[in-house]
Amino acid sequence: DQQVKQNSPSLSVQEGRISILNCDYTNSMFDYFLWYKKYPAEGPTFLISISSIKDKNEDGRFTVFLNKSAKHLSLHIVPSQPGDSAVYFCAVNTGNQFYFGTGTSLTVIP
Amino acid sequence: GAVVSQHPSWVICKSGTSVKIECRSLDFQATTMFWYRQFPKQSLMLMATSNEGSKATYEQGVEKDKFLINHASLTLSTLTVTSAHPEDSSFYICSAFRDYPPYEQYFGPGTRLTVT
Numbered sequence: 001d002q003q004v005k006q007n008s009p010s011l012s013v014q015e016g017r018i019s020i021l022n023c024d025y026t027n028s029m030f031d032y033f034l035w036y037k038k039y040p041a042e043g044p045t046f047l048i049s050i051s052s053i054k055d056k057n058e059d060g061r062f063t064v065f066l067n068k069s070a071k072h073l074s075l076h077i078v079p080s081q082p083g084d085s086a087v088y089f090c091a092v093n094t095g096n097q098f099y100f101g102t103g104t105s106l107t108v109i110p
Numbered sequence: 111g112a113v114v115s116q117h118p119s120w121v122i123c124k125s126g127t128s129v130k131i132e133c134r135s136l137d138f139q140a141t142t143m144f145w146y147r148q149f150p151k152q153s154l155m156l157m158a159t160s161n162e163g164s165k166a167t168y169e170q171g172v173e174k175d176k177f178l179i180n181h182a183s184l185t186l187s188t189l190t191v192t193s194a195h196p197e198d199s200s201f202y203i204c205s206a207f208r209d210y211p212p213y214e215q216y217f218g219p220g221t222r223l224t225v226t
Contacts, residue, residue, distance in 0.1 A: 002113070036154065044146075044154045091217075100205075100217035 003027060004092055006101035014109050019077040021104050023090035028071060030099075035064060035075045036089040038103070044089055048075070080108045113137060114206045116218035123194055123225055130190045131221045133204030138216075139184040140206035145177075148201035148220065160187040194225040 005024045013019045021035075031052040036044035050057040050064045050073070057064050063076045077084055087103040113136040123129050133143055141162045146154040158179050159167040166179035178190040187206075191198055203220040 046154075087215075089217075099219060103215055 002102070003030075003099040004090060004101040006088075006090060006104050008104050009102070010105040010107070012107045012109060013080045015082055016079045019075075019080045019084065019106055019108065021075040021077075021088050021090075021106065023073050023075075023101050025071050025073075025092055025099075027092075027094075028068070030092045030094050032093045033064070033066060033073050034091045034093060035062075036091060036100075037084075038087045038089060047088075077106075080106075082108045082110050084108050114204065114216045114218040116202075116204055116221050118221060119219060120222045121224070123223070125195055125225055126193055128190055128192045129194055129223060130188055131202055131204075131223075133187045133189070133206070133218050135185045135206040135208075135216070138206070138208045139210075140187075141184065141209045142207045143181060143187040144205045144207070144215075145179060145187070145189050146203045146205070148203055154203060157189075162187075191223065194223070196225045199223055199225045 003026050034049040035047040037047050038044040048057060048059050048062050048064050050066050052068060055066050061077055064073060066073045085106055085108050087105045089103045090101045092099045115134045115136055117132045121129055143160040145157045147157055148154050156169050157172045157177060160179045160181040162181045162184050168174045176192055178192060181187040201220045201222055204218040205215050207215045
């Protein structure tokens, strides 16, 4: 069964607006969470991460929020830019394993 | 949900030996699978694209004679690290692309290789 779920396969947002990508996980013992961005024909690029001791981590236009009680994390991109159009994967790293979501394809409309 | 497995999850080998890592898509067919190498807190590095029934496509800088890829069936791709050296120690992660709806990419849990 999927340990990490991204229930929205795609998302379209107007340039300048906020993009919110969501991710749910199943195991409350997970303690480190990552977001990757992937362009076609390229490997995923690490974007931002958060450990379970925090509930928010910010890096420029990207902010990740972690809600441990809901087992939910989200990535906010503001303001969204056309170059942000890509597939975004959330992932969990625990011990020797990574669990990835299936990705959300973000399209930022100019 | 779709699952991709990797075996083994963790392997230790001696320098100079070869190690085979399997990547399986458990409930869907995947014409295309990808092999990545994960460096600590860095991007996943795409090593190669594995295509069922044909030769793998390697990314620039990846030695195809060292990292042998065989995509023998629509559900199995293998990566063999030949003549392993300590610098090959890393996480190796595969993913499988479902080439029919929903067109999603599913990642395996990774294999930790330690070369002593």
